[in-house]
Amino acid sequence: MPLPRVLADLPVSSAVLELLGGRVDLVPWNATGRVDAIYTYGHPTVDAAMMDRFAGVKVISNFGVGVDHIDVKAATERNIPVGNTPGILDGATADLAFALILGAGRRIVEGDRYARGPDFTRYDPSFMLGREVHGSTLGVFGMGRIGRQVAMRANGFGMKVLYHNRNRSDEAEVALKARYATKDELLAASDFVVLTVPLTSETRGFIGRAELAKMKPTATLVNVARGAVVDKDALTESLSAKRIFAAALDVTDPEPLPRDHPLLKLDNVIITPHLGSATEETRRRMAELSVVNLFAGLEGKELPFRVR
Ligand code: 8YV
Secondary structure, three states, rough: OOOOOOOOOOOHHHHHHHHHHHOEEEEEEEOOOOOOEEOOOOOOEHHHHHHHHHHOOOEEOOOOOOOOEEEEHHHHOOOOEEEOOOOHHHHHHHHHHHHHHHHHHHHHHHHHHHHOOOOOOOOOOOOOOOOOOOOOEEEEEEEHHHHHHHHOOOOOOOEEEEEEEEOOOOHHHHHEEEEEEEEEHHHHHOOEEEEEEOOOOOOOOOOOOOOOHHHHOOOOOEEOOHHEEEHHHHHHHHOOOOOEEEEOOOOOOOOOOOOOOOHHHHEEEEOOOOOOOOOHHHHHHHHHHHHHHHHHHHOOOOOOOOOO
């Protein structure tokens, strides 16, 4: 029997390769001919036309939780299950969100650059003053699994937690002492605004010029969601004019930004290369879940982690 042919945006990680154990034939994204499954990790796009081109596809398995690059509706209409890796990367992503809150608030990256550079010749008590994190107000857009983990960490820092979400969450309000706020209330009251929403038609451009104008001049925007949730031109203007204190972006649109993009030249922004889930442990679990989903789909079984 020939091995199942799996279209993948190669290379896949060594953990994935090891778990696949030579039981499938990985073929590159531009391959033609029979394809039994599609394996992705956040990109490129998997649209209806692609599903029709590879009519034999039994499953689309994504290494990651966000599936904004996959037309899930089109897949469902074609009875192709889509798998993802929920519930295992929330802690790692919330840790990174907190690293970015602290990094931007306390100017850690800027300080590191300064401490290594020629200008650091003498300590000065008035340089590089940041913003207090403990006791400040955190606003979380998207109180899903990742948002709740961010709120949990904020509790330990004695922060007040506000959240905005499509639905109110009893767990967030009771266990995490988070208070529901409208979008405008959250923007106006928060010292740190953290984005953990999925990218959908409602959240594309969710933070634009009008929203940035509502934030405090002392506030920091942290994005660990998807780049397209924020209008990067509006953000560049706002940061250049120091209308907000700082931004910390783990995701951008496009990713990476063009090397000459003005955001890359600003001191009051931290940019990390999509590291939310990037720990050995979490990426290993993501590999396991995505491979389990892949084989379940190839065998015609229910996916253990299926996107609905
Ligand atoms: C991954 C992510 O890095 O899960 C997601 O949605 O954005 C990240 O965990 C991404 O899937 C690419 O590997």
